[in-house]
Amino acid sequence: MIADNNTFILTLASSELISTGVKKISFDLSNHNFDFIPGQYLNLLIKLENQIYERSFSIASNKKVPSKIELIITSVTDSKISKFLFDLEPGSSIEAKGPYGELILHNFKSKRLFLISTGSGIAPHRSMLFQLIDDELEITKTEIISVVRSREHRILFQEFIEASQKDETIDFINCYSEEIYDDLNEWEACCSIIDLLKTKELKSGQDIFYLCGNQKIIDQVFKFLISNNMMEEEIKFEGYKPNV
Ligand SMILES: Cc1cc2nc3c(=O)[nH]c(=O)nc-3n(C[C@H](O)[C@H](O)[C@H](O)COP(=O)(O)OP(=O)(O)OC[C@H]3O[C@@H](n4cnc5c(N)ncnc54)[C@H](O)[C@@H]3O)c2cc1C
Numbered sequence: 001m002i003a004d005n006n007t008f009i010l011t012l013a014s015s016e017l018i019s020t021g022v023k024k025i026s027f028d029l030s031n032h033n034f035d036f037i038p039g040q041y042l043n044l045l046i047k048l049e050n051q052i053y054e055r056s057f058s059i060a061s062n063k064k065v066p067s068k069i070e071l072i073i074t075s076v077t078d079s080k081i082s083k084f085l086f087d088l089e090p091g092s093s094i095e096a097k098g099p100y101g102e103l104i105l106h107n108f109k110s111k112r113l114f115l116i117s118t119g120s121g122i123a124p125h126r127s128m129l130f131q132l133i134d135d136e137l138e139i140t141k142t143e144i145i146s147v148v149r150s151r152e153h154r155i156l157f158q159e160f161i162e163a164s165q166k167d168e169t170i171d172f173i174n175c176y177s178e179e180i181y182d183d184l185n186e187w188e189a190c191c192s193i194i195d196l197l198k199t200k201e202l203k204s205g206q207d208i209f210y211l212c213g214n215q216k217i218i219d220q221v222f223k224f225l226i227s228n229n230m231m232e233e234e235i236k237f238e239g240y241k242p243n244v
Helices: 080-087 119-134 157-166 193-198 215-227
Strands: 008-019 022-028 041-048 051-058 068-074 093-100 112-118 141-148 170-176 188-190 207-214 235-240
Touching: 008 068, 022 080, 041 080, 051 068, 051 119, 068 080, 068 119, 112 119, 112 215, 119 141, 119 157, 119 207, 119 235, 141 157, 141 193, 157 170, 170 193, 193 215, 207 215, 215 235
Parallel strands: 112 141, 112 207, 141 170, 170 188, 207 235
Antiparallel strands: 008 022, 008 093, 022 068, 041 051, 041 093
16 A cells, blocks of 8 residues: 555564564565665654654665565664564554665675674665675675674674575674673674774775664774775765754
């Protein structure tokens, strides 16, 4: 069903707790022809207390399955928006608009691609992962780094590890910012994202960066990359800032 003003209706099919304070919610979209490019987001129109709140959420699903849209929702402290989405029951309907956004992959022939996220910022990278597996983008190497506080906060990490084990051009690392473990797997690191990037021999002209998540960390990474001679056009980013 298509609603007014170019909006469309999503119906919640399932909602699953996938990490501490993080849910994957899946919507059915059987009667609307929705197309998006991996990396894009949509806006949900959330009706609460006679007001409509328009909030953005990155699409985490596979574009080749257009009838199902998956989002990754973080439970943000004191946020009635994330509480509403966390408590949504299967069968409930919600209006949406989109897709929007320029955080999309190009054919980076012979480049090394870094997908760096914090928390639910991994959502667009999951959608891109499906694309990287399916499409011939001629990227030499993809390094996916998911920064989370601890092992308890990992998001869909098994899917990324599995992809990296199947495809030697894809590497995945869970980078823990708040805990130290002494039994680390090869796909884990306990350090700041900046210290991890210092080990990567970054090179302008060779590396491309897609950053998504907490605005403060995105800003730190951006400054670090610029101070290491990356060009602004080699860095794309999307940060979650407070809605005012
Ligand atoms: C392009 C875009 C894509 C987004 N995609 C997602 C997504 O895939 N999943 C998701 O959960 N949220 C996502 N967000 C954030 C989301 O739109 C809302 O900010 C969030 O639901 C809280 O809304 P709010 O109005 O209650 O609080 P806000 O006023 O928006 O935020 C309150 C505080 O919580 C922080 N915050 C907001 N969202 C997060 C988050 N996900 N993780 C950690 N801290 C956060 C903000 O930086 C701020 O400090 C996205 C935002 C943008 C702009």
